Structures are given as structure tokens and as C-alpha cells.
Amino acid sequence: MRIKFAPFIALTLYVLGSCQDEQEGYVVQRETIVESVYSSVVVEPDELYRVNALNSGYIDELLVEIGDSVHPNDVLFAVRDVQSSSTASNARLSLDIARSNYNGDVNLLNDLKIEINDALLKMRTDSLNHFKNKELHHKGLINDTEFAQSEVMYSSSKTRYSLLKNRLARTESDLRTALNQAENNYVSSLSRSNDALVRNRLSGVVYDLFKETGEFVSVQEPVMIVGSSERFVLKMKIDEVDITKVALGQEIIVSLEAYKNKVFKAIVSHISPKLDAQTQTFEVEGVFTEKPPKLFMGLSGEGNIVIDKRENVIVIPLAYLIANQYVLTENGRKRVKTGVRSLSHVEIVSGLKPGTKILKEE
Known part of the structure; x- marks a missing residue:
């Protein structure tokens, strides 16, 4: 029994061993590669x-x-x-009082003018008496004491008349200033009410x-x-590691959840100069150059900012690159020089030719 099954077992082991020796390969070819910075996007009105x-x-x-x-x-x-309404009422009351004090039927100025008229009459009377007594004194008809008394009364009435005139001028100035202030306060209170x-x-x-x-x-x-209903922008959060690669005017490839299997184009329109300390990201804005038929605030999706694009260049999957500088060919390791990278592929600037088969290292 053992002799009959031995060839079958040996054959099975050989086949399995042969499959394990075969390595996955990739034939090098020229393609287009795009290097981009990825971010989630949110649509918002531009204002x-x-x-x-x-x-x-x-x-x-x-x-x-x-x-x-x-x-x-x-x-x-x-x-x-409520406070502004109360303030406006108080300001109006103060204005009415200020107007009444300045030019009302019964005001301080009128009272002072009456006092001035009385003082003027008294001054004139005292003046007449004084000059009359002066002549009498000169003729010796009155003594020195009587003449001195008339002189004092005349001087006193002149002083009172002068003081009252000055008081009228000051009071009129004060009342006008108070009226102007009351008017300004009232206008200001109305302005606050309009607010x-x-x-x-x-x-x-x-x-x-x-x-x-x-x-x-x-x-x-x-x-x-x-906010605006016609103009929208894309908001993106870019990691500080990638922000130095982003520049104004770069193309953004956008996909939105609301438009499945569709791609739209935009360009970078604004780059925030300040890092958000909480998220450790910079905010980048973009405007659509090819926009969807309808946009709404809050639509979300994904965006890729195109940093570099190379056409008709040698490209290999990143999985075949070893230590960032080697590939494995059928003849062994070979040093290569790399260029632009995407999330899955890398450009080979030198070291490989189209048609070369490369292998994954075990």
C-alpha cells in the first residue's frame, strides 16, 4: 500500500513547492500618475x-x-x-425740562431779566439821589455823612446791576448747553431704540x-x-505635513455624497495662514470650476488637491518598491530613482525600462 501511494504524494509535494516558488510579478509600463493631497470636504456659502x-x-x-x-x-x-424704551422716555423728559428752563413761559432767564430791570431802576434812582446830594453837599446843605450814604447806595446798586447782567449771561449759556445736551441725549436714545x-x-x-x-x-x-444662496465654496482641512505642497490655483478633484459616481472640478482659492491648534490642520477653500446642478449648505464629500501630474512616465505600484530605492527583477535587486507618488503608485525616473518584469520581495 505504501508503494502505491508514494508517487502520488511526491507529485503533490512537487506541485505545491512549485506554486510557492512562483512570485507575483508586474510588467513595467508607461502611465499617467497624479500626486495629490486628500481631505474631506464640506460645501458652505461663500458669504x-x-x-x-x-x-x-x-x-x-x-x-x-x-x-x-x-x-x-x-x-x-x-x-x-425695555431699558432703551425707559432711557428714551427719561431723555425726552429731560429735554422738555431743558426747553422749559431756556425758553418756556416761566423760565430762569425771565426771572433774571425782571431782577435786572428792578436793579436798573434802583440804580437810576440812586444815581439821581447821589448827584442831587452832591450839589447839596457842595452848597453845605447836607453834612458829609448823608452824602457818603447816598454815594454808597449808588455804588451798591451799580454793582448789583452789573452782577445780575453777568449772571444772566452765564445762566443763558448754561441753559443753552443743557438744552443741547438734552437734545443730543434724546437723539441718541432714539437711535438706540431704532437698533x-x-x-x-x-x-x-x-x-x-x-x-x-x-x-x-x-x-x-x-x-x-x-448666507449666500448662489455662490458656494469648498472647505477642506489640510494636515500641517501637507500644507506646504498646496498653492492657490491648484486643481481639486471633488466627489460629493449627494452625487454618487460623479466627479467635479474646483481650484484652491484661499489658504488660511494660521494653524488650528485643536485639529493641527490648516483650512483651505476652493471654488467650483465645474459645479453640480444644485448645491446646499453642508453637503459633504472628498477632495484631492492635485499637487503634480506626470503623463507617459514609468509607473509601478508602491508595493513593489523596496526601501524607497530598490526593485526586485528576475535578475535580482536593482536601484531606481523615484519621482512623483500617489497613494498607490510611484514614478520611476531612472533604473527601469518599460516591459521589465518586477517581483514582490518575500
């Missing part, structure tokens, strides 16, 4: 901003909904600011709402997001 209230208060009215088209200067919502109406600053669409009518909102809280 996008969060709309905040200009003052804290309660949302009196929301005039738009998600998806509404908006234009510059459209009113988006109104905020009822309650928040207006749009670009043509686009309302993409999101965070608040409802009646809710309180502070100046730090966004109420909605508004």
Missing part, C-alpha cells in the same frame, strides 16, 4: 454670517423663516428693549434660526444664520 441683536431684550417679532430669501437692508427681526430693528446685510437665504418670538436674547447670542 455666511451669524445675525446678532444690537441690544439685549425680548424678540418682539421674527419676520423671516428658515429657507426665506432675503436682501440687503431687509428687517429680519425686532427686539423690544431694535435688525436688518440684513447681504442677498441670500436664512439657513437656520436659533430663537423664537418672545424669547430673550443678548447681544452675544446669534438669532439666525444668513
Whole structure:
């Protein structure tokens, strides 16, 4: 029995041994190779901003909904600011008082003018008495004491008249200044009240709402997001290792989840100069040169920024490259010089010819 089965066993071992000796091979040929930097992509409007209230208060009215088209200067919502309303009322009251003090029916200036007229009459009377007493004193009809008393009264009335005129000028200046300040404060309070109406600053669409009518909102809280509806950009996060390879104007090959089995083209339009410390990446933006029929905020996909493209060059799979500088041929190891690399292939600048069979090293 052993003699009959021995040839069969020997043949089986030979065949298995022969299969193990055969190595996977690749015939070198000329192809096109593209070196690229890969990143996930997100589609966003090229203009996008969060709309905040200009003052804290309660949302009196929301005039738009998600998806509404908006234009510059459209009113988006109104905020009822209780404090601003109170401030405006107080400013108006102060203005009325300032106007009344300056030119009302009963005002400080009129009172002073009455006092000045009285002082003027008294000064004239004292003047007449003084000069009359002067003649009498000269004739010896009154004594020195009586003459001195009339002189003092005249001097005193002149001083009072002069002081009242100066007081009128100062009071009029102070009241006018107070009136101007009250007018400015009132105008300023009205301006703050007008700030309650928040207006749009670009043509686009309302993409999101965070608040409802009646809710309180502070100046730090966004109420909605508004952005462009016609122009979109691609946002990419590029690793710091690859960012030095990226340049403005480079082509981006884009595939989107919303458009299966379709490829679109874009170019690099902006490179952020600052590293994001959290993600250790740089943000790169791209604009479509061949864009999909419809775009929406938040569409996601993949993008490859074309760093270099070589046509009709010798290319081999990376799996056949040994230690970055050798390949294995049927005649043994051979040193090669490499060029552009992709994720799966590498260009061979020198050391190999088309048609050469290379093997994978065990």
C-alpha cells in the first residue's frame, strides 16, 4: 500500500513547492500618475454670517423663516428693549425740562431779566439821589455823612446791576448747553431704540434660526444664520505635513455624497495662514470650476488637491518598491530613482525600462 501511494504524494509535494516558488510579478509600463493631497470636504456659502441683536431684550417679532430669501437692508427681526424704551422716555423728559428752563413761559432767564430791570431802576434812582446830594453837599446843605450814604447806595446798586447782567449771561449759556445736551441725549436714545430693528446685510437665504418670538436674547447670542444662496465654496482641512505642497490655483478633484459616481472640478482659492491648534490642520477653500446642478449648505464629500501630474512616465505600484530605492527583477535587486507618488503608485525616473518584469520581495 505504501508503494502505491508514494508517487502520488511526491507529485503533490512537487506541485505545491512549485506554486510557492512562483512570485507575483508586474510588467513595467508607461502611465499617467497624479500626486495629490486628500481631505474631506464640506460645501458652505461663500458669504455666511451669524445675525446678532444690537441690544439685549425680548424678540418682539421674527419676520423671516428658515429657507426665506432675503436682501440687503431687509428687517429680519425686532427686539423690544425695555431699558432703551425707559432711557428714551427719561431723555425726552429731560429735554422738555431743558426747553422749559431756556425758553418756556416761566423760565430762569425771565426771572433774571425782571431782577435786572428792578436793579436798573434802583440804580437810576440812586444815581439821581447821589448827584442831587452832591450839589447839596457842595452848597453845605447836607453834612458829609448823608452824602457818603447816598454815594454808597449808588455804588451798591451799580454793582448789583452789573452782577445780575453777568449772571444772566452765564445762566443763558448754561441753559443753552443743557438744552443741547438734552437734545443730543434724546437723539441718541432714539437711535438706540431704532437698533431694535435688525436688518440684513447681504442677498441670500436664512439657513437656520436659533430663537423664537418672545424669547430673550443678548447681544452675544446669534438669532439666525444668513448666507449666500448662489455662490458656494469648498472647505477642506489640510494636515500641517501637507500644507506646504498646496498653492492657490491648484486643481481639486471633488466627489460629493449627494452625487454618487460623479466627479467635479474646483481650484484652491484661499489658504488660511494660521494653524488650528485643536485639529493641527490648516483650512483651505476652493471654488467650483465645474459645479453640480444644485448645491446646499453642508453637503459633504472628498477632495484631492492635485499637487503634480506626470503623463507617459514609468509607473509601478508602491508595493513593489523596496526601501524607497530598490526593485526586485528576475535578475535580482536593482536601484531606481523615484519621482512623483500617489497613494498607490510611484514614478520611476531612472533604473527601469518599460516591459521589465518586477517581483514582490518575500
